[in-house]
Amino acid sequence: MLQYQADLDRKFHALADPTRRALLERLGDGPAAVSDLAAPMDMTLTAVMQHLGVLEDSGLVRTRKTGRRRMCEIDAFGVTVVEEWIAHRKAQWERRFDRLGAVVSEAKSAREKRK
Amino acid sequence: MLQYQADLDRKFHALADPTRRALLERLGDGPAAVSDLAAPMDMTLTAVMQHLGVLEDSGLVRTRKTGRRRMCEIDAFGVTVVEEWIAHRKAQWERRFDRLGAVVSEAKSAREKRK
DNA sequence: GCGATACTTAAGCATATGCTTCAGTATCAG
């Protein structure tokens, strides 16, 4: 549970940066090497490497070294926890709205009866 | 578009903290005053207020002052952008997997033909 | 009115984040 929270922390944090989201979008088209990812970015290779480090630690991206290049790719299952957390929250809110709705219609039918 | 990115930044950042996620879960049961939210937390009221400030700035929570109390509630539409961003990414990855699948089956039928 | 309640504001502080530069090390290509 503690580990679960830490995982969500890392994943939401990883997603909370426009550069990292751009990297994920680029990686959505397919695997790429660090320098390919860095080329269009307006910052140093080192900075991009650090962002990739955050993404990898969060489990959203996997990388492996081949020769002198490090290939990066999306870990498609990485976002699942995030998706599920949001889905659960929405379900909770909707249950509440349903109950509110029930109360409202009860009140309404009570008014009907008095007629 | 710039504003869109900043909005995602704020929302993902707001969600990247266990205390703030706990506040959202609590608010999922219905509106509550700041001190009610702070009571079960292991930190000062001021700290909880600051977390609520982050949540409100991000558009995930709305608050209004009634008397000396400040009531807080979920803004159910606040997460929509976040949900959609994730949905779009997943769709992108899946399109890619489909194309990969197509390539694989083309190669396979090419092998079949050679038989 | 007046003390208790519910925030509010400001300041301070330790740590984390997002960058940079610079000096490596490990491949690869000719």
Add this chain to the structure above:
DNA sequence: CTGATACTGAAGCATATGCTTAAGTATCGC
């Protein structure tokens, strides 16, 4: 072999974050 390429690692630095304490202000309940 040798120079270019592709990272890697360590510092350093400005700003942001997550907290705290302390001193307000504005209701509320008796």
